[in-house]
């Protein structure tokens with residue numbers, strides 16, 4: 001039934017028992033990053049880190065050579081990948097902005113099944129320009145995945161400190177990633193031409209193959225920064241500041257090796273005892289194509305544990321919803337054959353938007369909202385993002401596009417915090433889960449399902 005190649009999993013030596021059949025699931029991190037590389041290279045959006053992060057990647061559904069892998073990814077998949085990134089980004093950006101605007105607030109992001117996701121680099125490490133001088137927000141960023149995925153990710157960043165602008169240190173349960181204090185040549189803000197950006201990205205990637213010499217890129221770094229001069233200065237300053245006056249490991253990221261099917265308290269233990277994770281802080285949990293792979297029972301236990309631990313938890317997830325039609329059946333068979341899901345996986349068990357939201361409410365969240373990706377495309381994405389996609393590539397398979405987008409969903413949820421004095425406008429969870437005018441996500445009231453307990 002499964003033809004997954006398990007022979008090349010070299011991640012022995014971790015304290016965790018490793019299931020042989022996990023190798024294909026871990027490969028899905030590569031599939032995700034390769035789809036993102038193709039999407040960025042086609043000009044849908046910018047990500048200066050995605051190409052470097054895809055080094056050595058070979059997914060389960062893709063062929064070995066890099067050019068083939070990229071060429072093989074259809075425009076429809078790239079458009080969907082772009083939409084997926086825009087949706088997760090909107091949740092992250094709203095969360096960070098909300099807490100930036102509340103002076104002196106601290107907050108945390110917890111990315112479960114992070115794979116080779118680059119959000120930390122894009123949103124925290126090299127996006128300090130967004131932060132106004134008067135605020136002193138501290139963002140703690142935590143990412144969790146299988147040991148071998150975390151190890152591979154750490155090796156990639158270690159091999160390319162210039163691209164990531166970060167250094168990697170071994171920690172008890174994984175690695176900690178800190179800014180080097182030098183600007184990344186590829187650091188960027190939103191809004192400049194993406195194709196220009198990806199050309200530049202290729203140039204800057206070339207030298208990283210041989211071990212980088214810190215001084216070497218000094219002049220080049222100043223040549224083409226797609227930032228306003230003002231922003232650039234602020235960026236440099238705050239980056240330096242974060243390394244020179246670093247007391248509270250501001251903007252450090254913790255990568256934690258953990259099998260999400262194992263006991264949730266073990267994860268909590270790793271987070272809190274070695275990585276400065278603070279359960280009392282507002283915490284955004286991100287799940288991007290991860291619940292689908294976890295056995296439904298285990299993911300429920302995990303979510304339940306997290307809602308009990310974190311009084312100010314909210315979550316944003318992007319997941320397939322197979323429904324009961326032919327499309328769903330074909331996808332289910334495909335992923336079962338690839339050895340990445342089985343009868344008890346979230347993918348098979350939680351098949352509709354309603355079921356996804358009910359699951360979150362059953363796990364201790366008190367409000368939840370979500371829509372399928374067809375609706376998200378029209379409301380959560382901004383007109384500029386949709387225009388960028390249209391400009392990047394022409395898409396003529398509109399029926400197929402709609403069909404695919406109806407089989408994925410964007411869901412958010414939050415647990416009521418018992419702060420009696422704070423009204424809904426001071427409560428991020430409420431804004432995240434609201435629809436219409438006040439919606440942080442841009443949820444369209446006519447196409448969004450909202451539930452509460």
Ligand SMILES: C[S@@+](CC[C@H](N)C(=O)[O-])C[C@H]1O[C@@H](n2cnc3c(N)ncnc32)[C@H](O)[C@@H]1O
Nearest residue numbers: 026028029032113114115145146259260261288
């Ligand atoms: C499709 S990838 C998505 C990666 C990332 N969230 C993204 O969107 O780019 C699924 C990820 O979940 C991780 N994963 C699946 N089951 C896991 C488990 N039991 N424990 C830890 N990570 C798991 C895989 O290793 C992989 O990195």
